[in-house]
Amino acid sequence: MNETSQSAPGPELAADVIEPGPKAARKPPVGHPIGLLAELTHRCPLRCPYCSNPLELERRDGELDTATWKRVLSEAAALGVLHVHLSGGEPTARPDLVELTAHCAKEGLYTNLITSGIGRAPGMIDALFDAGLDHVQLSVQGASAPTADRIGGYKGGHEAKLAFARRVVELGLPLTLNAVIHRGNIDEVEDILALAVALKAKRLEVAHTQYYGWAYVNRAALMPARPDVDRSIALVEEARKRLEGVLVIDMVIPDYYARYPKPCTGGWGHRTLNVTPTGKVLPCHAAESIPGLDFWSVRDRALGDIWRENPAFNAFRGTDWMPEPCQSCERRDMDFGGCRCQAMALVGDASATDPACSKSPFHARMEALATLEATGAAPDYIYRTIGGAPAPREAEAHL
Amino acid sequence: MIAAETDVPRLPRGVKLKFDAVRQRHVLLAPERAFDIDAIAAAVLALVDGARTCGEIVDALAVQYDEQREVIAGDVLAMIGDLVARRVIER
Numbered sequence: 194m195n196e197t198s199q200s201a202p203g204p205e206l207a208a209d210v211i212e213p214g215p216k217a218a219r220k221p222p223v224g225h226p227i228g229l230l231a232e233l234t235h236r237c238p239l240r241c242p243y244c245s246n247p248l249e250l251e252r253r254d255g256e257l258d259t260a261t262w263k264r265v266l267s268e269a270a271a272l273g274v275l276h277v278h279l280s281g282g283e284p285t286a287r288p289d290l291v292e293l294t295a296h297c298a299k300e301g302l303y304t305n306l307i308t309s310g311i312g313r314a315p316g317m318i319d320a321l322f323d324a325g326l327d328h329v330q331l332s333v334q335g336a337s338a339p340t341a342d343r344i345g346g347y348k349g350g351h352e353a354k355l356a357f358a359r360r361v362v363e364l365g366l367p368l369t370l371n372a373v374i375h376r377g378n379i380d381e382v383e384d385i386l387a388l389a390v391a392l393k394a395k396r397l398e399v400a401h402t403q404y405y406g407w408a409y410v411n412r413a414a415l416m417p418a419r420p421d422v423d424r425s426i427a428l429v430e431e432a433r434k435r436l437e438g439v440l441v442i443d444m445v446i447p448d449y450y451a452r453y454p455k456p457c458t459g460g461w462g463h464r465t466l467n468v469t470p471t472g473k474v475l476p477c478h479a480a481e482s483i484p485g486l487d488f489w490s491v492r493d494r495a496l497g498d499i500w501r502e503n504p505a506f507n508a509f510r511g512t513d514w515m516p517e518p519c520q521s522c523e524r525r526d527m528d529f530g531g532c533r534c535q536a537m538a539l540v541g542d543a544s545a546t547d548p549a550c551s552k553s554p555f556h557a558r559m560e561a562l563a564t565l566e567a568t569g570a571a572p573d574y575i576y577r578t579i580g581g582a583p584a585p586r587e588a589e590a591h592l
Numbered sequence: 593m594i595a596a597e598t599d600v601p602r603l604p605r606g607v608k609l610k611f612d613a614v615r616q617r618h619v620l621l622a623p624e625r626a627f628d629i630d631a632i633a634a635a636v637l638a639l640v641d642g643a644r645t646c647g648e649i650v651d652a653l654a655v656q657y658d659e660q661r662e663v664i665a666g667d668v669l670a671m672i673g674d675l676v677a678r679r680v681i682e683r
Binding site: 225227271272301303327330366369437438439441443 | 606
């Protein structure tokens with residue numbers, strides 16, 4: 194039996210350096226995707242400063258309609274997708290979510306609701322259960338209400354989430370808690386572990402912030418110090434042993450302090466794809482931060498055609514595109530050179546080695562930058578708002 | 593983790609055994625996980641019904657595969673125990 198995990202995507206945003214995407218000399222082999230991230234909407238009651246959505250958030254009137262989503266979901270099933278992650282924004286902001294969930298069930302797709310648990314979510318969860326929903330992933334911003342509500346920018350949010358979690362478990366749905374970890378809540382990791390057990394969650398994701406989108410512009414407010422990171426990792430490793438058979442814990446390591454990069458999305462255009470609220474199809478949710486790539490829309494083409502034929506999907510597919518030191522690296526087929534979007538954001542070249550890798554010439558500067566930001570005074574959050582995108586970082590933000 | 597002969601395993605809501613027509617193989621779908629299921633694992637999971645004990649599953653497979661019971665028991669209790677530890681199977 195081989196196990197595959199789909200967690201831990203990566204994202205980005207950034208700089209306005211024009212760097213042409215590489216051209217695929219010949220078409221790399223195309224497999225079947227396992228997971229589809231359906232970003233149904235960007236609307237969300239929370240305002241988390243690390244949101245992985247792009248800075249330019251879509252409004253309701255630009256969103257795909259119900260019929261188009263159903264078509265896309267059917268095409269996904271035919272393409273080999275097994276898991277559909279119903280996400281956003283807050284996906285329950287769409288009244289047709291129950292209908293879309295039932296459609297997935299009819300197509301044999303496994304449905305994972307990625308939710309804040311507030312807004313319309315409590316009023317919809319029973320109907321989603323009846324429609325065949327398979328799993329709920331609930332975000333928490335911390336273990337205590339004052340911390341969590343400050344981070345999410347929503348008073349009363351934490352208490353509402355706890356009530357929502359209890360209803361999910363009461364219905365018999367498997368519950369995962371997802372906690373994005375950063376400077377503002379890293380002291381609560383132990384309490385978050387205890388909260389997951391108390392709520393009878395089956396899984397917990399301790400996901401150190403990945404610096405793309407809103408997290409990138411808030412990096413100096415979010416970056417934790419190295420000793421705190423090490424302590425959080427030790428806590429998780431101890432809890433994994435203590436809680437075997439009770440709680441499965443997945444951890445996403447903060448890659449600014451890493452030795453090797455994350456195998457972002459399991460390889461570009463290899464295992465997962467993402468459909469945005471307006472219908473663009475991306476290899477990952479941050480891919481639009483790479484200039485020079487033209488992402489096709491489900492409004493114009495079938496999902497399978499986009500997956501196979503869009504040059505943007507083939508730009509970094511396989512390993513032929515890789516320069517050194519990735520091309521001859523023994524880890525080439527393990528981490529695929531890391532994250533293209535992070536290379537773009539920090540080095541200004543999407544085909545460069547991810548600077549999270551210790552073999553990157555930029556790695557030492559990346560870690561030094563993290564240490565500098567983590568030990569400086571934390572600036573105020575720039576909260577996520579539709580229409581409130583801050584100016585993108587300038588090219589001098591490169592390492 | 594090793595399951596006990598007296599455990600009664602079951603697949604809870606959110607865990608599904610499915611034949612994947614695109615890849616022409618069985619897969620076990622769980623939260624954020626997919627497992628390739630070979631013929632033997634599929635035979636074990638087909639008997640996980642929330643009624644049989646692990647011991648009864650071993651008995652049935654020993655007959656089905658005409659194999660020594662202790663050989664089957666070792667494999668089955670380890671496989672089910674592993675999936676219990678991952679919270680994919682409940683007992």
